[in-house]
Each structure stands twice: as structure tokens, then as C-alpha cells.
Amino acid sequence: MSGGKILLSHGEGGKRTRELIRKVIAKRFDNPVLAPLFDSGLLGRLDGEVAFTTDGYVVTPAIFPGGDIGKLAVCGTLNDLSVCGARPVAVSCSLILEEGFPVKTLETILDSMKAAADEGNVPVACGDTKVVEKGNADGIFITTSGVGILRDGWRPAPEKVRPGDRVILSGTMGDHQTAVLIARNRLELSAEILSDVAPLSSMLIGVLDAFGEKVRFMRDPTRGGVGVSLNEMAESSRIRIVLDETRLPVAEGVRGICEILGFDPLYLANEGKALLIVDGGAAEGIVAALRKTAYGRNAAVIGEATDGTPGVLMKTAVGGMRAVDYPVGDQLPRIC
Amino acid sequence: MQLKYIDEFRDPGLARGLVEKTRAAWAGRPPMRIMEVCGTHTVSIARAGIRSLLSGVVTLISGPGCPVCVTPDGYIDAAVGLGMRPDTIIATFGDMLRVPGRRSSLEKERGNGIDARVLYSPLDAVEIAAKNKDKEVVFLGVGFETTAPSIAGAILAAADRKIPNFSVLSSVRTIPLAMEALASDPEVRIEGFLCPAHVSAIIGSDAYIPVAGKFGLPCVVAGFEPLDILCGIYMLLLQKKRGAASVENEYARVATAAGNRKALGVISRVFEPGDIAWRGIGVLPGTGLRIREDFSAFDAQVKFGIAVPSEAEKTACRCGDVLKGKITPPQCPLFGKACTPEEPYGPCMVSSEGSCAAYFKYGAA
Numbered sequence: 001m002s003g004g005k006i007l008l009s010h011g012e013g014g015k016r017t018r019e020l021i022r023k024v025i026a027k028r029f030d031n032p033v034l035a036p037l038f039d040s041g042l043l044g045r046l047d048g049e050v051a052f053t054t055d056g057y058v059v060t061p062a063i064f065p066g067g068d069i070g071k072l073a074v075c076g077t078l079n080d081l082s083v084c085g086a087r088p089v090a091v092s093c094s095l096i097l098e099e100g101f102p103v104k105t106l107e108t109i110l111d112s113m114k115a116a117a118d119e120g121n122v123p124v125a126c127g128d129t130k131v132v133e134k135g136n137a138d139g140i141f142i143t144t145s146g147v148g149i150l151r152d153g154w155r156p157a158p159e160k161v162r163p164g165d166r167v168i169l170s171g172t173m174g175d176h177q178t179a180v181l182i183a184r185n186r187l188e189l190s191a192e193i194l195s196d197v198a199p200l201s202s203m204l205i206g207v208l209d210a211f212g213e214k215v216r217f218m219r220d221p222t223r224g225g226v227g228v229s230l231n232e233m234a235e236s237s238r239i240r241i242v243l244d245e246t247r248l249p250v251a252e253g254v255r256g257i258c259e260i261l262g263f264d265p266l267y268l269a270n271e272g273k274a275l276l277i278v279d280g281g282a283a284e285g286i287v288a289a290l291r292k293t294a295y296g297r298n299a300a301v302i303g304e305a306t307d308g309t310p311g312v313l314m315k316t317a318v319g320g321m322r323a324v325d326y327p328v329g330d331q332l333p334r335i336c
Numbered sequence: 337m338q339l340k341y342i343d344e345f346r347d348p349g350l351a352r353g354l355v356e357k358t359r360a361a362w363a364g365r366p367p368m369r370i371m372e373v374c375g376t377h378t379v380s381i382a383r384a385g386i387r388s389l390l391s392g393v394v395t396l397i398s399g400p401g402c403p404v405c406v407t408p409d410g411y412i413d414a415a416v417g418l419g420m421r422p423d424t425i426i427a428t429f430g431d432m433l434r435v436p437g438r439r440s441s442l443e444k445e446r447g448n449g450i451d452a453r454v455l456y457s458p459l460d461a462v463e464i465a466a467k468n469k470d471k472e473v474v475f476l477g478v479g480f481e482t483t484a485p486s487i488a489g490a491i492l493a494a495a496d497r498k499i500p501n502f503s504v505l506s507s508v509r510t511i512p513l514a515m516e517a518l519a520s521d522p523e524v525r526i527e528g529f530l531c532p533a534h535v536s537a538i539i540g541s542d543a544y545i546p547v548a549g550k551f552g553l554p555c556v557v558a559g560f561e562p563l564d565i566l567c568g569i570y571m572l573l574l575q576k577k578r579g580a581a582s583v584e585n586e587y588a589r590v591a592t593a594a595g596n597r598k599a600l601g602v603i604s605r606v607f608e609p610g611d612i613a614w615r616g617i618g619v620l621p622g623t624g625l626r627i628r629e630d631f632s633a634f635d636a637q638v639k640f641g642i643a644v645p646s647e648a649e650k651t652a653c654r655c656g657d658v659l660k661g662k663i664t665p666p667q668c669p670l671f672g673k674a675c676t677p678e679e680p681y682g683p684c685m686v687s688s689e690g691s692c693a694a695y696f697k698y699g700a701a
Contacts, residue, residue, distance in 0.1 A: 246348060259342060262688070313699075318351035318562040320385020323699030 006101040011131025021129060024103065025095075028110045031123035033090065041125030043090055046149055051086035053077060054145040062109065062139050064183040066175075066194030069142055070109035072271055074116035074124075075199045076222070077146035082204040083218040083274055084156055086148030090125035091117060093144055097129065098137040109140065120199040122146075151208050156217035158277075161237035165216060166283035167303040168276040170203070170296045171196065172251045173226050174258065174268030182257070191253030196295075198272030203293040207276070210289055214282035219275045227266035227324050229275055230303075230312045237277065243303035243314040243324065267327045277305065345561030346384075354566045355389050362573050367395045369525055370572055371661055373515060374532035375402030375689030376560050382698035384562035386569075394569055397524070397661030398694075400514060401532055403479040404431045404687035405659060406614045410645035411478075411507050412437030418474050418505065418640060419450035425468065426452040427461035428476040429483075431687045434680060458483075458490035458504075465494065465502035474636050477504040481538040484508050484625055485599040488606035491627070491634045505636040507644070508625040509612060511535050512543050517620050519551040524661050528554040528572040530565070533587050538603075540595025541585040552581040559587040606631055613646030615683060616656020655682035658691055665695040672696060 009016040026034060033041045057073040074091060081088045093113060097106065117124050175196040182193060200220070208215060216237070221229035226248075234241045250258075250265045258265050272295055278286050283301050290296030303314075312324040362368070372378055378398045381387060387396055400406050412435050419426040419442065426442065433443045433452060442452045455461055458475050465473035477487045487504060494502040511532060518524055531544055536557040544555040554575035558568025568586045575582065585591060603625070612624025627635040637643065653675065654668040665671050665684065675681035677693055684690035 255342060314385075316383070316385040316562070317346040317348050318384050318386070318389065318566065319348060319355065320387070320389045322382060322385040322388075323697070325697055325699075327697075 004103045006097045006099060006103060006106065006131055008099050008131055008133065011097070011129060017129070024107060025110060025127065025129065028107075028114050029093070029117070029124040029127070031125070033123045033125040034127070041090060041092070041123075043125060043147065046089060046147075048149040048152065051081055051084050051148040051150055052145070053080040054143065055080060057142045057144070058138065059180060060138055061183050062105065064195055065179045065192065067197040067271075068109050068112050069140060070111070070113035071116045072197050073142040073144045074113050074120065075197050075271060077144040078116070078120040078122070078199045078201050079220045079272075079274070081146050081148035082201040083220050084148070085151050085154045085205075085208055085218075087151065087205055088120055088122045088146055088148045088201050090122050091144050091146045093124050093127040093142065095127070095129045096137055096141040097131045098139050099131055099134040101139050106140065116199055120201050151205065154208055154212060154215075157213075158217050158233065158237035161216045161239050161277050161305050163239070163305055163307050164280040165277050165305040166280050166301045167230070167241055167243070167305070168278055168283060168287055168290070169226060169249060169300060169302045170200070170274045170276070170290055171272070171298040172249045172254065173270060173273070174254045174265035175251060176271040177225070177268035178254045178257055191256060193251070193253045193257070196270055196272035198295045200272060200274055200295055203290065203295050204274055206293065207286060207289055211278070211282055211286055214279040215286070216277045216279070221270050221273055221275050223269050224327065225265070225267040225269055226275065227264070227312070228326055230324065231326055233275065233277060234310050234312050237305070238310050239305045240308035240310055241303050241312045242306050243312065245314055245317045247300055247302050249298045249300050249302075266324060280304075345559070345563045347563065350563055351566060354563065354570060358390065358566070358570045358573060359393055361570070361577065362393045367393055368573055368576055369395045369397060369527045370530055370569060371397040371399045371518065371524075371526045371528075372530040373399035373401045373511060374535065375405070375687065375691070376534070377530060377532065377558070377565065378402070378691050379689055379694050380560050380562065381565060382694040384565070385698075386562065386565060390569065394573070397526065398658070398691035399518065399661060400614060400617065400659040401480065401511065401535070402684070402687050402689040402691070403483070403509075404435055405655065405683040405690045406509065406617070407432070407435065407478050407507050407683065408613045408615045408644070408646060409437045410613070411505070412441065413439065414642055414644045415474075415476055415505060416440055416442060416445050416450070417642065418636065419445060419452060421472070421640070423471045424451070425464060425471050425473045426450065426476065427455050427464060427473055428452060429478065430454045432476055432478060435683050435686050436680065458487045459493060462490050462494045462497070462499060462502050465499050466497065469501060471501060473502050475502070475504045477506040477508050480509055480511055480535050481603070482534045484603045484607065485538065488602045491606050491631050492602065494634055495631060500633065503634045503636040503639050504627065506607075506625060506627050507612070508607065509614070509623050510609070510625060512539070512547060513623045514614065514620055515544070515547045516550065517617070518660060519547055519553055521660065526553060526661070528576060529556070530568050530572065531555050531557040533557065533559045533564070533591065536585075536587060536591040536595070538596050538599050540593050541583050541591055542593045543595065544583045548581050548583050554581050555583045557583070557585045557587050557591050559590070614659070616659050619646055651681075653682040655684045655692075658684050665692040668692070
């Protein structure tokens with residue numbers, strides 16, 4: 001089957017569908033929950049408060065520097081569970097394939113889904129595959145859902161944020177969107193920029209295990225980037241956040257490209273980062289703990305919760321103060 | 337040593353020192369009214385929070401140097417009109433799409449079937465024309481001396497490659513005479529000019545000698561980084577303090593006194609000075625760049641027999657007063673209410689370099 005292309009008949013429920021599911025998909029995800037190929041994955045008894053999430057993935061190109069749509073789909077769902085303090089239990093995989101999509105590319109994508117699921121220690125417990133006529137989709141769309149169990153005694157608590165609490169970002173900003181932007185526009189640049197897409201479950205659950213309620217709540221700054229997530233965090237906790245521009249971690253290559261194209265890394269999407277609002281006294285300890293993990297090496301305190309009208313402000317590198325608002329529309333490159 | 341050109345020009349320690357020096361030099365005097373002419377300066381000032389750093393020392397007035405903002409609504413109408421012709425492709429820089437004309441915008445009309453494409457370089461429009469010989473490709477030529485060379489270059493390339501289906505709807509402008517018009521307006525009360533960085537790289541700092549001399553105004557060419565701007569402001573204050581009115585160049589690492597001769601040569605080969613309307617300001621003689629008769633085959637106004645009307649429609653939008661620096665954006669009755677970046681009423685709210693957008697996004701602080 002490798003080397004072939006996806007045909008409409010792969011989605012019609014007949015022999016070809018069975019072949020695709022058994023030989024290409026289920027074979028890769030091989031695990032006891034999926035194996036019987038029942039209409040549902042039977043997860044057994046779950047002990048604790050259940051978290052449930054879902055997300056659709058339509059990134060183009062499907063394969064980009066540092067990852068692909070498969071890794072993205074699994075990591076995105078694992079991270080949505082983890083920032084809510086839920087240990088992931090299982091994820092699903094729903095594929096929409098465009099007629100003519102290369103089976104080999106599909107296999108690459110499924111392999112990275114499997115690798116990400118293994119790293120997050122979860123089975124791909126159920127799935128679905130549909131094929132649409134050529135022109136009715138862009139190669140491949142993936143939807144994943146995830147179920148997790150909340151860590152005992154911890155819930156996201158925006159209402160507990162106090163002046164003096166600190167804002168931590170687990171690493172550099174904007175890597176994912178920059179990598180996709182470069183791949184999409186075939187920009188020839190010397191700096192190699194990789195997407196940061198990564199499963200954060202073990203890092204974040206580890207922090208909760210060690211620091212518990214010192215962590216008030218967390219978000220993963222995906223679409224809209226750190227700028228948008230922080231505005232939402234300020235809104236939900238009714239607090240003012242003041243950022244320190246000199247402490248915002250940005251990889252040098254990303255910064256260079258942002259300067260050239262007129263983008264602000266604050267508003268670029270991340271796929272392997274978390275924002276944490278934590279107790280001021282515990283902040284340095286939490287940063288130290290994050291820095292010991294593979295995906296938190298560049299973690300830093302980037303700001304502080306203060307009194308004042310809720311919103312996000314930034315103390316600029318040169319010492320001025322300005323607002324950090326929601327962006328409007330696409331960030332367009334400068335024209336002169 | 338490798339100079340990375342970002343950190344060095346945003347160094348917090350140097351900035352602090354410069355701000356202290358500036359405050360000390362100006363202690364006890366009323367704030368100096370300085371106009372930053374260029375939209376990129378406006379954005380950089382807002383982004384770095386420079387107004388808050390130098391409050392009470394200078395009043396920074398945002399000038400007309402945002403190409404989208406000064407393009408009259410009649411131009412947008414003309415562009416929309418051209419786009420509605422059969423088999424026509426409108427090629428444009430991104431910011432122009434959302435600028436409202438009197439009736440519509442290119443973005444809205446794109447939904448009704450206008451083929452409007454966003455490009456980064458005018459040369460890409462020539463390429464589109466070469467590949468679509470059965471269609472007319474009209475490039476919306478807006479901007480200042482910075483975009484003028486590449487627009488002129490595109491026209492030269494189309495002439496050279498004999499691509500007859502390419503043309504430019506020109507709304508290109510030049511800066512120095514517009515500065516003179518603003519300097520002579522008693523309502524604006526400018527006491528010094530922070531001159532554009534990139535424009536000056538093309539035209540050279542000597543281009544401001546007339547405005548400095550005629551109006552007795554200090555002029556400093558400054559780069560776009562926060563330290564460039566702080567340094568430029570400090571230089572302006574020192575000039576004012578000693579009663580000087582000369583042209584100084586803080587951006588000597590890129591801009592020279594004479595400018596880029598090659599770029600200026602390309603501009604003058606294709607364009608000649610003409611009168612042009614500035615949105616909200618009116619017609620400023622000699623500030624436009626008109627396509628020369630030799631290249632009229634590529635002049636969309638000639639080719640399609642259209643004229644761009646210059647009178648502005650009367651509305652509550654005070655973009656004109658914002659562009660002239662008579663009011664700050666929040667003083668406009670529409671600001672943040674009927675006019676927001678999501679639903680812009682005036683062009684200063686549309687462009688990422690517009691003063692209203694910068695005030696809205698980064699706050700007035």
C-alpha cells in the first residue's frame with residue numbers, strides 16, 4: 001500500500017477502508033484499547049475528576065521544520081489537558097483525508113502521532129477516517145480529543161491570583177509560527193528555526209506534584225501567542241499583569257525574522273510552551289524545576305501580577321511603559 | 337566583533353543614561369514640540385513607550401509619513417473601479433486592502449469577485465502580468481521615496497521585457513516639501529523635525545536643509561530603534577537650546593548626506609514631480625511622483641482614462657488633523673468608538689503604521 005495514494009474508496013467502508021485502517025493506521029497505534037476495533041475504546045474505570053478536550057488541526061504545510069500535523073495534533077490535545085492539571089489517559093484520532101493524498105506522507109504523520117502519544121504515555125484509543133473528493137480539503141485534517149484525570153486537590157484557580165504573583169513562561173516565544181511561516185513562504189534564511197511542538201504533560205504534572213497550589217493556573221499560548229493568552233489570563237483573574245520586556249525569552253533566529261518581517265513574537269503561536277501564574281515566593285523554585293526538564297530549559301519569570309485595572313502592560317527594554325492588547329487581524333509585514 | 341543591530345540599540349542602561357541626560361538638559365523648560373514625520377517612528381515610539389519616558393520634556397506629534405494613511409479615499413475608489421473591470425488583477429501591498437474608500441474597500445469587494453492580490457514587491461506584479469497575458473495587472477503604487485525606487489524598477493522591468501498588460505496606479509509621494517507645508521502651518525506649531533530613517537537613506541540628509549533653513553527648525557535624521565529615537569530627540573533639544581536650526585544625522589550608519597544616487601536615478605528616470613492630494617491635508621504642490629510620459633503605457637490613469645478625485649468627503653473622521661499633528665488620535669470623536677482596528681473608519685486606524693492604530697494598540701501612555 002505504501003507508495004500509493006488515498007482513493008475515495010478508502011473512505012467508503014469496504015475492503016479498502018478495512019485495509020487502510022488495519023495495515024496503515026491501527027497497526028501503528030497498536031495498543032490493547034484500540035486493538036479490538038470496537039466502535040468505542042473501552043478505557044476502564046477512571047478514578048478521579050475527569051477532564052475532556054478536543055481540537056482540530058489544519059496546518060499547512062502538513063510537514064514543517066521540527067514536526068508535522070500528526071505530532072501537533074497529539075501534543076496540542078495533551079497540552080490542553082496538562083495545563084488544566086489533568087494527567088492524560090487517552091487520545092482519539094479522527095482523520096479527514098483528501099483524495100490523492102500520498103499514503104507515504106500519511107504514514108510519516110501517523111508515526112509522529114504514535115511517537116508523541118508514547119512520549120505522553122497515552123494510547124490512541126479510538127479513531128475515524130473519512131476521505132473527501134480532491135479539492136474539498138487541503139491534504140489532511142486531523143481532529144484529536146483527549147481524556148485526562150485531574151491531579152487530586154488541584155484545579156485551575158484564576159480567582160486565587162494575587163498582586164505579587166509571578167508570570168512564568170516555560171521557554172522561547174514564537175518558534176512554531178515562525179517555522180511554519182518560513183516553510184509556507186519558502187523563505188531562504190540562514191537561521192534554522194524549528195517548531196517547538198512538544199508534549200508538556202510530564203513537565204507540567206511534575207511541577208504540580210512539587211508545588212501544588214503555589215501554581216494558580218496555567219495556559220498554553222498557542223494561536224495569538226503569549227500576548228493573547230496573557231490578556232485572557234488577566235481577564236479571568238481580574239488582575240493587571242506587568243511584563244518585563246528584557247526578560248521575554250525569544251530565540252535569536254525568531255527575533256531576526258520578526259524584525260525583518262515586522263512581526264511581534266508576543267503574538268506568534270507556540271505549540272510546546274506553557275504560561276504559569278504562580279505564588280511570588282515560589283516563582284524562582286518553579287523556574288529552576290522547569291529548567292531541569294527537556295522542554296523547559298529556557299523558562300523564565302516574565303512578569304508580575306499587580307494592583308490596577310485588569311489588563312496587560314509592558315515595561316519596555318528602554319524603560320517606558322505600554323499596553324499589550326489583543327491583536328487585530330493578521331500581522332501584516334511592513335510596507336515601507 | 338559582531339554587531340547584531342537589535343540589542344545594541346535597545347540597551348536599557350544606555351537608554352536610562354540618555355533619558356537622564358535629556359531631562360537634565362531640558363530642566364525647567366516647556367516641552368519642545370517635535371514631529372516624528374515617519375509612521376515607523378510613530379510605531380517604534382509607541383512600542384518602546386518613549387512618550388511616557390520623556391513626558392514633560394517633549395510633545396511628540398505624529399506626522400503624515402504613513403503611506404496608507406495619506407492616500408485619499410478617491411484613490412481607493414479608483415482602485416476598486418479598476419478592479420471591477422473584467423479580466424483585471426489588482427496587485428497591492430497588504431495594508432491597502434482594508435482602507436475604506438467612499439463606498440467600499442478592496443477587502444469587501446474581494447468577496448464580490450475582485451481579484452486583489454497581496455504582494456511584497458512590485459516586481460512580483462510584473463511576474464503575474466507575464467504569466468497572465470490575457471489579463472490586465474494594475475499595481476497600486478503607494479508610498480514614499482522608499483517604495484518609489486522599486487515601483488520605478490518594476491515599470492522599467494515591464495518596459496524592458498515588453499509586458500504591455502502591466503500598469504501602475506501611482507500615488508507615490510515625496511517627504512521634504514510636505515514637511516515645509518506642515519512647518520508653515522501656524523496651527524501645528526512644530527519646533528523641530530525627527531526626520532525619517534529609510535526615506536533619508538534614499539534622499540540623503542541634505543534634502544532637509546531647505547526646510548531647516550527656511551523655517552529655522554532643527555532637523556535630525558534618526559534610525560528606528562529606541563536608542564536612535566532617544567538620541568535623535570536629545571540632539572534636537574540641544575539644537576533648540578543653543579538656537580541652532582541645522583540638519584544633523586544620527587543614522588549615519590545607513591543614511592548619507594547625498595543619499596542613494598542609484599535609487600534617485602531610477603526614480604527620476606520614471607517619475608517627475610507633480611501635485612498630489614494628501615488625505616485630510618489637501619493638495620500639496622510638487623509632492624507627488626507622476627509617471628513620465630515616456631512610460632505612460634504603464635500609467636494606469638492614462639491607460640484606462642481615469643482620474644483620481646482629490647476632494648475628500650466631509651465626515652467626522654479627523655484623520656487629516658491627526659496627520660497634521662493638530663490633534664492626538666484620542667481627541668478624534670470616532671477614536672475607539674466608531675473607528676477601531678477591527679472596523680476602521682479612517683486610514684490612520686487601518687495601517688499598522690498609522691498613528692491611530694499605534695495609539696489604540698499600545699495605549700497613549
